[in-house]
Amino acid sequence: MASNRGVAYMGPGKVEIQYMDYPKLAMGDRKCEHGVILKIVTTNICGSDQHMVRGRTTAPKGLILGHEITGEVIEAGRDVEFIKVGDLVSVPFNVACGRCRNCKEGKTGICLNVNGSRPGAAYGYVDMGGWVGGQAEYVMCPYADFNLLKFPDKDQAMAKIKDLTLLSDIFPTGYHGAVTAGVGPGTIVYVAGAGPVGLACAAACHLLGAAVVIVGDLIQERLDQARSFGCETVDLKKHASLGDQIAQIIKTPEVDCAVDCVGFEARGHGSDAGVERPAAVLNSLMQVTRAGGALGIPGLYVTDDPGGVDDAAKTGNLSIRIGLGWAKSHSFATGQTPVMRYHRQLMQAILHDKIQVAKAVNATVISLDEAPKGYQDFDQGAARKFILDPHHMVAA
Numbered sequence: 001m002a003s004n005r006g007v008a009y010m011g012p013g014k015v016e017i018q019y020m021d022y023p024k025l026a027m028g029d030r031k032c033e034h035g036v037i038l039k040i041v042t043t044n045i046c047g048s049d050q051h052m053v054r055g056r057t058t059a060p061k062g063l064i065l066g067h068e069i070t071g072e073v074i075e076a077g078r079d080v081e082f083i084k085v086g087d088l089v090s091v092p093f094n095v096a097c098g099r100c101r102n103c104k105e106g107k108t109g110i111c112l113n114v115n116g117s118r119p120g121a122a123y124g125y126v127d128m129g130g131w132v133g134g135q136a137e138y139v140m141c142p143y144a145d146f147n148l149l150k151f152p153d154k155d156q157a158m159a160k161i162k163d164l165t166l167l168s169d170i171f172p173t174g175y176h177g178a179v180t181a182g183v184g185p186g187t188i189v190y191v192a193g194a195g196p197v198g199l200a201c202a203a204a205c206h207l208l209g210a211a212v213v214i215v216g217d218l219i220q221e222r223l224d225q226a227r228s229f230g231c232e233t234v235d236l237k238k239h240a241s242l243g244d245q246i247a248q249i250i251k252t253p254e255v256d257c258a259v260d261c262v263g264f265e266a267r268g269h270g271s272d273a274g275v276e277r278p279a280a281v282l283n284s285l286m287q288v289t290r291a292g293g294a295l296g297i298p299g300l301y302v303t304d305d306p307g308g309v310d311d312a313a314k315t316g317n318l319s320i321r322i323g324l325g326w327a328k329s330h331s332f333a334t335g336q337t338p339v340m341r342y343h344r345q346l347m348q349a350i351l352h353d354k355i356q357v358a359k360a361v362n363a364t365v366i367s368l369d370e371a372p373k374g375y376q377d378f379d380q381g382a383a384r385k386f387i388l389d390p391h392h393m394v395a396a
Helices: 047-055 154-159 163-170 168-179 196-208 220-227 242-251 279-290 320-328 343-351 368-378
Strands: 005-009 014-021 036-044 069-076 088-091 136-141 190-193 212-217 232-235 255-258 289-297 332-335 363-365 385-388
Touching: 005 368, 014 136, 014 368, 036 088, 047 190, 047 242, 047 320, 047 368, 069 136, 069 385, 088 154, 088 163, 154 163, 163 168, 163 343, 163 363, 163 385, 168 196, 168 255, 168 289, 168 343, 190 196, 190 242, 190 279, 196 212, 196 220, 196 255, 212 242, 220 232, 255 279, 279 289, 279 320, 320 332, 363 368, 368 385
Parallel strands: 190 212, 190 255, 212 232, 255 289, 289 332, 363 385
Antiparallel strands: 005 014, 036 069, 036 136, 036 385, 069 088
């Protein structure tokens, strides 16, 4: 039997490559005939992984990380009808059964059957059902016919693999943030955060026809990356308010809609720059979004944060100016992105050259053994999306 290695969380600030069990077609002590085993082609480091690695969740030591997975099917259970051995597939980070009420309504981010403690599950993530992560050489994926997106041509897909690997999470997540905020032709949108999800969101806003896409961040390298594909930017370290900086770009301090691509580890702006202020982004978005506008919130917020700045933050209670949002009749959309709602259409946009999302997020391929260094660089604010290549298939 083949060996298997994966990226394990070993405590705050520490990950390491460990040997692990080769996957079986099993869910606990039950045979998983609806699942497949994948040889992983690409698997990405995500900002959500960083929350765990920083010690900001209750993730247990030894957890195998990774929920952004693209792979080749090397074994399929007897109940898998439409996915075949040899197929190259994208794996939504949401684990979903396809059978429950929520799945049938397209709400695959909150499947009711794949996590015994709460709705919704994901690979390699704390409190998300115990599914083994995909920052590894091989992984098992259940409910294959429902979950997996097959690429129509393997050679074509490998030629665009740095773009297609982003379909497992950050491209649909950024797109979902934009869609739920109401981005469309001619809109002016503010995207908070120029990490990979924020950059993917900004690219998605262009795809959706936004007239102006403004991206805010504290790190100049990330702002430069946003400007490289046509975004306007605001430097949140400056003492000028966010509204004033937006007004310098569009002559008014308000935008049509806004997207929070930062989440619960948000930092303050201006004189508070660099100081953790978990409600800072949400409050600033309400300030600069016009009355009647909407906020998309794909940024992660958690119910338990051991490293929270105060007792309230440790249980996910933030000082949000909900009265301001109410007064302006804002709409808010939160929660895990239902990847399957978007990934097929976004695949077609990639394959037919309507978007170059890998270029937008500065996708950078590294080996599995380089993952610990990738985590360190990402944590320091590198304007890159790190893609792990466990079998050197992308390099080849």
